[in-house]
Amino acid sequence: MFSIALKMLFHDRAKYLGLILGVAFSTLLINQQLGIFIGLITRAGAVIVDVPEADIWVMDPGVKNLDTIFPLRDTEIGRVRGVPGVAWAVPLYKSNVTIRTGNGELEASLLIGVDDSTLIGLPPEVVMGNIDDLRRPDAVAVSADGFRKVWRNQPFSLGNIAELNDRRAVVVAILKDSPKFTSSITFFTRYSQALQYTNNGRNQMSFIIGRSAPELSPEDVARRIVERTGLQAMSSRDFRWKAIMYVVQNTGIPISIGTVVALGILVGIAVVGLMFNLFVLENLKQFAVLKAIGTSNIQLLGMVFLQACVVGFVGFSLGLFGATMFFETAGKSPTFQGFFLPWYVAVGSGAVAACIIVLAALFAMRRVLFADPAIVFRG
Amino acid sequence: MGLPIAVECEGVIKEFGSGSTKQRVLHGIDWQVPLGATTFLVGPSGCGKTTLISIISGLLSATAGRVWVLGKETTKMRKGALVRFRADHLGFIFQQFNLLPSLTAVENAAVPLVVQGSTLASAKRQASGLLDRLGLEKNKWKYPNQLSGGQQQRVAIARALVHNPRIVISDEPTASLDAETGHEAMQLMREVASGPDRAVIVVTHDTRIFEFADYLATMFDGRIESFRQNTPSESSH
Numbered sequence: 001m002f003s004i005a006l007k008m009l010f011h012d013r014a015k016y017l018g019l020i021l022g023v024a025f026s027t028l029l030i031n032q033q034l035g036i037f038i039g040l041i042t043r044a045g046a047v048i049v050d051v052p053e054a055d056i057w058v059m060d061p062g063v064k065n066l067d068t069i070f071p072l073r074d075t076e077i078g079r080v081r082g083v084p085g086v087a088w089a090v091p092l093y094k095s096n097v098t099i100r101t102g103n104g105e106l107e108a109s110l111l112i113g114v115d116d117s118t119l120i121g122l123p124p125e126v127v128m129g130n131i132d133d134l135r136r137p138d139a140v141a142v143s144a145d146g147f148r149k150v151w152r153n154q155p156f157s158l159g160n161i162a163e164l165n166d167r168r169a170v171v172v173a174i175l176k177d178s179p180k181f182t183s184s185i186t187f188f189t190r191y192s193q194a195l196q197y198t199n200n201g202r203n204q205m206s207f208i209i210g211r212s213a214p215e216l217s218p219e220d221v222a223r224r225i226v227e228r229t230g231l232q233a234m235s236s237r238d239f240r241w242k243a244i245m246y247v248v249q250n251t252g253i254p255i256s257i258g259t260v261v262a263l264g265i266l267v268g269i270a271v272v273g274l275m276f277n278l279f280v281l282e283n284l285k286q287f288a289v290l291k292a293i294g295t296s297n298i299q300l301l302g303m304v305f306l307q308a309c310v311v312g313f314v315g316f317s318l319g320l321f322g323a324t325m326f327f328e329t330a331g332k333s334p335t336f337q338g339f340f341l342p343w344y345v346a347v348g349s350g351a352v353a354a355c356i357i358v359l360a361a362l363f364a365m366r367r368v369l370f371a372d373p374a375i376v377f378r379g
Numbered sequence: 380m381g382l383p384i385a386v387e388c389e390g391v392i393k394e395f396g397s398g399s400t401k402q403r404v405l406h407g408i409d410w411q412v413p414l415g416a417t418t419f420l421v422g423p424s425g426c427g428k429t430t431l432i433s434i435i436s437g438l439l440s441a442t443a444g445r446v447w448v449l450g451k452e453t454t455k456m457r458k459g460a461l462v463r464f465r466a467d468h469l470g471f472i473f474q475q476f477n478l479l480p481s482l483t484a485v486e487n488a489a490v491p492l493v494v495q496g497s498t499l500a501s502a503k504r505q506a507s508g509l510l511d512r513l514g515l516e517k518n519k520w521k522y523p524n525q526l527s528g529g530q531q532q533r534v535a536i537a538r539a540l541v542h543n544p545r546i547v548i549s550d551e552p553t554a555s556l557d558a559e560t561g562h563e564a565m566q567l568m569r570e571v572a573s574g575p576d577r578a579v580i581v582v583t584h585d586t587r588i589f590e591f592a593d594y595l596a597t598m599f600d601g602r603i604e605s606f607r608q609n610t611p612s613e614s615s616h
């Protein structure tokens with residue numbers, strides 16, 4: 001019976017194609033948009049992700065995200081280090097600087113200053129150079145994307161000179177960092193050096209980053225820090241989530257993307273539901289004939305379900321392939337750098353496609369169930 | 380019962396609609412269709428022939444009365460059992476042929492075997508031989524819309540017989556065919572469908588094919604008026 005069901009399905013090429021494209025379109029839209037959405041909002045926590053050694057972040061109680069920061073007094077580092085359960089704690093500096101590119105243009109850039117002695121706070125992946133060279137005077141590391149943007153059309157090389165807020169900086173290393181929300185150019189340097197570039201030496205700790213003792217959870221240690229210092233402290237997990245939620249709640253991104261996704265689902269349901277119904281309706285006489293010949297309702301439902309599943313599977317695969325291709329190609333362009341298709345989005349869109357198909361199939365099955373086999377004798 | 384009986388109806392009543400639109404179409408049919416013969420059910424249009432054979436086939440339920448097919452009371456069967464019974468023992472030929480447009484001739488003829496549980500491949504092998512006997516060896520791989528009416532009806536005949544049903548029920552099988560093709564189709568039907576153990580029931584008002592009837596049942600306004608053996612003099616009219 002299943003082979004007959006498939007022959008019925010493939011016979012009406014136009015409708016089969018329409019059904020598949022409907023599912024594919026929905027799948028593509030959902031995956032592409034949600035992939036972009038997740039790629040975008042996770043950028044809000046990029047700075048946190050780039051410091052995997054630290055599992056605790058301490059900051060001013062008013063801080064809501066990584067972009068609006070108020071400096072901490074330098075005595076706070078000692079107090080944080082004194083909290084039981086804190087294995088270590090180091091300062092982290094973060095600021096925006098203006099940088100002049102190779103051809104004289106100005107670009108906004110991020111400057112991260114890491115602890116002078118330990119150099120904790122740098123992203124782990126080194127593309128070129130040696131991070132120990134950051135201890136040299138005027139030494140900076142630059143993000144790979146930043147290098148491409150500042151020194152356009154140049155192969156990666158060390159020794160390039162940049163001007164950070166009009167001060168000389170020598171590139172000694174190129175690092176791979178996570179794409180940021182605001183700027184794709186990030187410079188890394190020692191904490192003390194960073195202060196030279198921005199505040200003429202005045203101490204300005206943006207964050208204190210630290211690690212909890214192995215036997216304690218970072219959430220527990222963070223709670224202790226809050227109790228003892230009155231500062232805001234969070235596990236890196238929580239802080240990343242908070243930064244992401246800030247973007248979700250305070251920008252139009254979720255609404256605009258949510259609209260497109262909802263539209264994709266709606267169009268999918270409408271197109272696939274209608275077309276599948278039409279398909280079954282047009283084949284109702286055939287189903288009635290099969291019923292008259294002695295096909296059981298279970299067999300008929302199996303046939304419709306198989307037809308729906310084939311449409312769903314082929315359409316979903318096509319849509320997913322399209323979305324993968326998008327992220328494969330677009331992921332290479334600097335604007336979409338780091339955008340990818342999270343597995344859970346693919347799985348989720350699969351669930352949506354399955355829902356669309358099941359819904360369409362259920363409606364169609366009702367028609368088949370109530371198809372009157374007695375019509376076979378009527379004109 | 381003793382007599383070789385294929386179908387027996389006892390007081391079969393059928394009403395359509397309800398309330399003021401209620402219409403009684405069958406007024407208590409008592410009828411016995413013999414095995415080993417071809418029985419024609421004739422009568423004016425609208426007298427209830429199609430309704431009666433639909434009830435005999437189990438495609439329509441009777442308002443009252445009882446029906447036995449091959450000794451089994453089908454009016455008492457559960458729906459699933461009835462469907463299974465139909466798949467095993469009945470073959471159908473329709474006026475409109477009702478072939479599946481997405482299947483080739485041989486695939487169409489194979490459908491009843493597939494419904495019974497055969498694979499399409501083995502069902503096609505069986506159907507193929509039958510199509511040869513019906514003179515369709517050159518057209519087996521064509522789709523219904525590539526076949527003439529007569530060829531389509533022959534495919535339909537093959538489909539009705541491929542699973543060796545003991546009862547073949549046919550409603551106006553020649554109405555969509557010209558005289559010669561209709562005659563041919565009936566001839567083929569008699570050749571392949573008849574047997575001592577089988578019954579063929581043909582609903583028709585095509586007098587040109589009456590010669591193929593062993594028995595003639597005449598229906599009028601929801602009743603069987605007469606049921607008798609067909610005499611050669613009558614059929615050669």
Ligand SMILES: Nc1ncnc2c1ncn2[C@@H]1O[C@H](COP(=O)(O)OP(=O)(O)O)[C@@H](O)[C@H]1O
Pocket residue numbers: 395396404422423424425426427428429430431
């Ligand atoms: N599903 C139905 N609903 C209502 N009336 C019906 C239905 N089927 C048939 N009838 C009526 O029953 C009568 C007998 O129809 P039918 O059995 O098709 O006659 P025949 O086959 O002898 O031409 C007709 O008056 C027809 O209008």
Ligand SMILES: [Mg+2]
Pocket residue numbers: 428429430550
């Ligand atoms: Mg009729």
